[in-house]
Amino acid sequence: MSWDFSTEPEFQAHLDWIREFRREQIEPLDLLYPQLAYHPLDGDLRALVESLKQQVKDRGLWAAHLGPELGGQGFGQLKLGLINEILGGSNFAPIVFGTAAPDTGNAEIIAHYGTEAQKEKYLKPLLEGECFSCFSMTEPHAGADPKLFTTRAVRDGDEWVINGRKYYSSNARTSQFVIVMAVSNPDVSAYKGMSMFLIPSDTPGIEIERHIGMLGEPAGDGMHALIHYNNVRIPAENLLGGEGMAFQISQTRLGGGRVHHAMRSVGVCQRALDMMCERVLSRSTQGTILADKQMVQSDIAESYAQLEMFRLLVLKTAWQIDQYHDYGRVKKDISAIKFLMPKVLLDIVYRSMHAHGALGVSNEMPFDEMWKYAATMAVVDGPTEVHKVVVAKEVLKDYSPASGEWPSQFLPDRREWARQVLAERLEHAVANNS
Numbered sequence: 132m133s134w135d136f137s138t139e140p141e142f143q144a145h146l147d148w149i150r151e152f153r154r155e156q157i158e159p160l161d162l163l164y165p166q167l168a169y170h171p172l173d174g175d176l177r178a179l180v181e182s183l184k185q186q187v188k189d190r191g192l193w194a195a196h197l198g199p200e201l202g203g204q205g206f207g208q209l210k211l212g213l214i215n216e217i218l219g220g221s222n223f224a225p226i227v228f229g230t231a232a233p234d235t236g237n238a239e240i241i242a243h244y245g246t247e248a249q250k251e252k253y254l255k256p257l258l259e260g261e262c263f264s265c266f267s268m269t270e271p272h273a274g275a276d277p278k279l280f281t282t283r284a285v286r287d288g289d290e291w292v293i294n295g296r297k298y299y300s301s302n303a304r305t306s307q308f309v310i311v312m313a314v315s316n317p318d319v320s321a322y323k324g325m326s327m328f329l330i331p332s333d334t335p336g337i338e339i340e341r342h343i344g345m346l347g348e349p350a351g352d353g354m355h356a357l358i359h360y361n362n363v364r365i366p367a368e369n370l371l372g373g374e375g376m377a378f379q380i381s382q383t384r385l386g387g388g389r390v391h392h393a394m395r396s397v398g399v400c401q402r403a404l405d406m407m408c409e410r411v412l413s414r415s416t417q418g419t420i421l422a423d424k425q426m427v428q429s430d431i432a433e434s435y436a437q438l439e440m441f442r443l444l445v446l447k448t449a450w451q452i453d454q455y456h457d458y459g460r461v462k463k464d465i466s467a468i469k470f471l472m473p474k475v476l477l478d479i480v481y482r483s484m485h486a487h488g489a490l491g492v493s494n495e496m497p498f499d500e501m502w503k504y505a506a507t508m509a510v511v512d513g514p515t516e517v518h519k520v521v522v523a524k525e526v527l528k529d530y531s532p533a534s535g536e537w538p539s540q541f542l543p544d545r546r547e548w549a550r551q552v553l554a555e556r557l558e559h560a561v562a563n564n565s
């Protein structure tokens with residue numbers, strides 16, 4: 132048996148390097164090119180990012196989420212968690228380290244379910260950081276409930292023909308290919324009647340109706356697309372996995388994605404807490420520094436404890452994935468960290484922002500991005516309510532109804548039981564002593 136919360140010195144050296152590298156080399160890009168992280172790189176920015184990527188590769192830290200067979204390091208999820216905590220909250224860090232969503236999840240499912248030809252065409256450039264990809268599942272009228280999806284894939288000879296509309300397809304504008312989830316057999320349950328397709332983004336019939344931005348971004352522009360798939364024809368070999376396997380594939384993809392978001396969120400929370408602590412030690416009012424006010428101390432204590440609890444569950448979840456290599460087996464804790472994440476983020480970011488007073492709600496501190504990130508994490512990859520349902524169902528699997536009229540912990544029954552047990556023991560003790 133071993134319960135060990137320490138990090139081995141060799142890996143700690145990597146983490147120290149990553150932290151320093153992020154601070155000194157990557158944050159300048161975040162500060163001066165905040166919107167450009169997920170755009171195709173050109174000119175000076177390309178040269179800057181490529182040189183950083185090379186340093187990460189030289190250090191043996193590129194694509195830390197992947198096994199060695201796919202050009203990654205095979206660190207496993209626990210070590211990835213420690214890395215992602217540092218990369219979290221930086222727009223460019225996941226790009227520079229080859230761990231950016233949605234490409235990580237897309238790479239994972241092509242690696243898992245793709246044919247050799249698909250891996251060569253789609254996975255290889257993705258892993259080399261040479262292209263962006265897009266995952267196109269949500270529809271304008273349906274997100275959290277995939278049973279409502281209506282985008283259709285119809286087999287026509289050696290081709291599939293896709294028709295429908297997809298909403299919030301991130302990075303569609305910069306992607307070289309999209310992975311589309313569509314109903315291929317409407318006569319069976321959605322869990323068996325949907326399939327996934329790999330489609331080059333320049334295929335005729337892929338029509339971007341508009342680009343949707345996040346809160347605060349200018350209207351009519353953004354990284355998330357409303358796409359009309361208008362008679363999009365693709366060869367039969369573009370089917371990913373088998374026919375009817377989309378639901379299973381999407382769970383593989385979303386399982387990993389949710390854990391990676393949670394890992395990065397730990398880093399965002401830590402940054403907010405660091406900012407709060409610095410601020411309350413620096414600012415005075417009514418005769419003392421803020422740090423000496425008990426209500427401020429309460430906020431710091433709550434934030435610290437919430438973050439530690441969340442972080443430990445994230446790392447335990449990562450550890451379980453390393454043990455079992457099966458997201459299904461860990462789904463209770465994956466869903467638990469998924470719904471805890473926005474709550475912990477919102478609480479800690481809000482307290483930190485509040486401790487900064489007017490400065491906190493100004494555009495001269497980074498709370499705007501953190502606040503939006505927290506709200507987004509409550510929706511992306513399934514809303515909080517859905518994950519709470521998953522956790523509750525999984526927890527309840529270990530229980531059964533009380534066998535009699537009263538709960539098993541009903542005190543009158545328990546006392547009666549205790550009396551019987553002790554009477555029997557007493558009888559034995561007396562018999563043994565006589």
Ligand SMILES: Cc1cc2nc3c(=O)[nH]c(=O)nc-3n(C[C@H](O)[C@H](O)[C@H](O)COP(=O)(O)OP(=O)(O)OC[C@H]3O[C@@H](n4cnc5c(N)ncnc54)[C@H](O)[C@@H]3O)c2cc1C
Binds near residue numbers: 267269355511514
């Ligand atoms: C930043 C961002 C990036 C995204 N990127 C992609 C992408 O690349 N590809 C893609 O396909 N999709 C993407 N999405 C979409 C995302 O997957 C969906 O937003 C998500 O699945 C929820 O669907 P919805 O927005 O339609 O919400 P709905 O399903 O309409 O849910 C709305 C609200 O209803 C409530 N609710 C829903 N279900 C239940 C329930 N069972 N019980 C109780 N209450 C419930 C919740 O409060 C929920 O927030 C992205 C979303 C965001 C915010």
